Amino acid sequence: MKTKGSGAAWRYVMATLRPYAPLVALSILLSAGSVVLTLYIPIRIGNIIDLIIGRGNVDFDGILPILWQIAAMAAATGVMQWVSGVINNRVAYTVVRDVRCAAFRRIQTLPLSYIDSHPSGEIVSRIIADADKFSDGLLLGFTQLFTGVLTILGTLFIMMRIDFRIALAVVVLTPLSIFVAKFIAQHTYSMFKLQSESRGDMTSYIDEMITGAKTVKAYGRAASCMDEFDVYNEKLAKYSLRAIFFSSLTNPATRFVNSVVYAVVTLTGALTAIGGGISVGMLTSFLSYANQYAKPFNEISGVVTEFQGALASAARLYEIVNESPEPPDGEVTLADVDGNVAFDSVSFSYTPSRPLIKNVDIDVKAGEHIAIVGPTGCGKTTLINLLMRFYDVTGGKITVDGSDIRDVTRRSLRSSYGMVLQDTWLRAGTVRENIKLGRPDATDEEMIAAAKAVHADGFIRQLPHGYDTVLGESGEGLSQGQRQLLSISRVMLSLPPILILDEATSSIDTRTERRISRAFEKMMTGRTTFIVAHRLSTIRGSDKILVMRDGDIIEQGKHDELLAANGFYAALWNSQFAAVEK
Numbered sequence: 001m002k003t004k005g006s007g008a009a010w011r012y013v014m015a016t017l018r019p020y021a022p023l024v025a026l027s028i029l030l031s032a033g034s035v036v037l038t039l040y041i042p043i044r045i046g047n048i049i050d051l052i053i054g055r056g057n058v059d060f061d062g063i064l065p066i067l068w069q070i071a072a073m074a075a076a077t078g079v080m081q082w083v084s085g086v087i088n089n090r091v092a093y094t095v096v097r098d099v100r101c102a103a104f105r106r107i108q109t110l111p112l113s114y115i116d117s118h119p120s121g122e123i124v125s126r127i128i129a130d131a132d133k134f135s136d137g138l139l140l141g142f143t144q145l146f147t148g149v150l151t152i153l154g155t156l157f158i159m160m161r162i163d164f165r166i167a168l169a170v171v172v173l174t175p176l177s178i179f180v181a182k183f184i185a186q187h188t189y190s191m192f193k194l195q196s197e198s199r200g201d202m203t204s205y206i207d208e209m210i211t212g213a214k215t216v217k218a219y220g221r222a223a224s225c226m227d228e229f230d231v232y233n234e235k236l237a238k239y240s241l242r243a244i245f246f247s248s249l250t251n252p253a254t255r256f257v258n259s260v261v262y263a264v265v266t267l268t269g270a271l272t273a274i275g276g277g278i279s280v281g282m283l284t285s286f287l288s289y290a291n292q293y294a295k296p297f298n299e300i301s302g303v304v305t306e307f308q309g310a311l312a313s314a315a316r317l318y319e320i321v322n323e324s325p326e327p328p329d330g331e332v333t334l335a336d337v338d339g340n341v342a343f344d345s346v347s348f349s350y351t352p353s354r355p356l357i358k359n360v361d362i363d364v365k366a367g368e369h370i371a372i373v374g375p376t377g378c379g380k381t382t383l384i385n386l387l388m389r390f391y392d393v394t395g396g397k398i399t400v401d402g403s404d405i406r407d408v409t410r411r412s413l414r415s416s417y418g419m420v421l422q423d424t425w426l427r428a429g430t431v432r433e434n435i436k437l438g439r440p441d442a443t444d445e446e447m448i449a450a451a452k453a454v455h456a457d458g459f460i461r462q463l464p465h466g467y468d469t470v471l472g473e474s475g476e477g478l479s480q481g482q483r484q485l486l487s488i489s490r491v492m493l494s495l496p497p498i499l500i501l502d503e504a505t506s507s508i509d510t511r512t513e514r515r516i517s518r519a520f521e522k523m524m525t526g527r528t529t530f531i532v533a534h535r536l537s538t539i540r541g542s543d544k545i546l547v548m549r550d551g552d553i554i555e556q557g558k559h560d561e562l563l564a565a566n567g568f569y570a571a572l573w574n575s576q577f578a579a580v581e582k
Contacts, residue, residue: 010311012318013138016099020091027087031147034080037073039154039292044070046285096135099314102321103127109325112390113350121204126320129203130196130313137310144303148296155293162286163278166268170290173261191243192309196316198239202232243309258295265290327392330407337416337497339366339528340401341387347395348386356382356551359396364544369529371539373572374548380532383548384500387530389413400498418491422503424483431460432467434486438494450493453522456485492523499529536573545569 017024044066051059051066104127107115115123159167209225269283278286343362349355357379364370372380385391386398389405397404405413418438426434435447447467451457459482463469471477478486491499501520517538533539540559547555547562547569555567562569 121207
């Protein structure tokens with residue numbers, strides 16, 4: 001049963017089931033067969049009762065064949081239900097596998113702005129918890145919804161054939177169960193949606209606290225974080241209790257309706273039997289059908305309640321799958337890149353009302369080393385994001401070797417860059433896998449040479465299993481400096497034509513930094529390099545220094561030229577020098 005707001009989710013569910021239509025059809029046929037046999041058994045039981053009424057009138061010759069028929073039908077029903085259950089399980093869990101794949105695949109194509117604006121824990125909750133909820137509701141709907149409806153229609157038809165007057169009493173009371181199911185469905189969808197959303201918020205908070213556990217403990221914030229967690233937990237408990245409250249109305253409400261229907265049928269049937277309008281055996285069969293007729297309403301109401309939760313979860317998954325992907329790839333493939341880069345009147349803003357980069361012009365020749373400096377928040381990292389095409393410019397264009405990067409395939413563009421960031425990222429896996437991330441086909445000799453070049457080989461060999469040591473999530477077990485050395489080794493192994501170094505040595509001690517600088521100098525020879533740095537002493541030898549402030553390039557030139565100009569760069573240099581002197 002659909003409710004307002006669940007239409008898109010319902011269409012999404014139907015679309016996910018379409019590839020498995022043959023299996024669904026087979027399951028429906030088997031379910032229909034089991035229902036038909038189940039409905040025929042009470043008639044045969046009624047026939048047996050009619051054959052044993054009256055002392056000395058038991059017809060054993062007539063009873064035995066009927067008993068064999070009942071046994072065969074019961075066995076066939078059991079087999080059909082088992083096969084149908086196997087098919088339903090296969091469809092449900094295969095569909096949820098496909099949904100997870102579709103969601104994860106879409107995440108790979110979503111613009112970085114989506115990832116930046118949504119907590120990672122909330123996204124994880126959608127793909128894991130909501131997908132499981134969707135699977136559970138889908139499985140329950142498969143197994144009970146169709147058989148329930150078919151049972152209602154079948155029992156109603158048979159009861160009409162036996163005695164339409166008694167059946168009419170049942171039909172008159174049927175709307176009560178429908179109203180109950182509709183009431184529950186209208187209230188449970190919104191409650192289950194809020195439950196899923198609050199579960200995602202709590203998952204996101206837990207993920208955040210685990211990631212920052214050291215900082216939380218260092219600042220003594222464990223107690224206050226527990227208080228914040230209690231707020232999320234109470235919110236989830238509140239919405240869960242509301243959802244369960246409405247869903248728990250299902251059994252008592254529908255059982256009450258069922259009892260009323262059964263009582264009316266019993267009374268009406270008994271009076272009809274006394275008047276000779278129906279035999280005792282058929283009355284027994286009729287009561288059995290009345291019970292079977294009422295029972296599916298209870299099950300269907302439960303299915304509808306569970307399905308509303310599944311639809312709420314499907315809607316959250318659908319939001320990811322239906323999210324607009326990043327702009328399409330270009331058709332140009334970069335090859336043999338020289339490293340000429342140009343920013344032509346580039347403008348950009350994360351939000352239209354707050355412009356950040358305004359009409360920036362930069363012309364970088366192949367092999368030049370460009371340093372980008374400026375205060376925090378001036379747009380240094382944003383320039384790098386635009387260069388990597390993590391975000392698209394809102395005005396102007398960026399070219400590499402004369403090709404607009406929007407016309408270039410992202411794979412060929414990004415494979416032309418080697419990037420070392422201040423915030424290093426290492427995957428859960430071996431040291432070998434992390435260094436070879438950019439060049440999986442590299443030999444072990446090349447990998448070790450790259451590690452030695454950045455002075456990472458020494459600490460790697462001291463690890464329990466050397467290059468085969470398995471690192472935890474985000475490189476747990478290594479210091480921040482060691483993680484950064486592995487990231488630098490990764491770039492050293494790839495040696496792309498354009499390098500991006502964003503505070504690449506910020507977590508490395510001064511002695512090691514001086515040793516690595518020689519490796520950097522060798523690596524940067526003949527390669528276009530963009531260096532984002534706060535320590536100005538590290539970029540004195542750059543071919544050009546771009547000084548940024550509030551999204552604008554206010555000064556550019558060599559180190560000595562900028563000092564001689566006695567402008568903003570000179571003020572930055574003198575402030576750092578004064579800080580060192582103090």
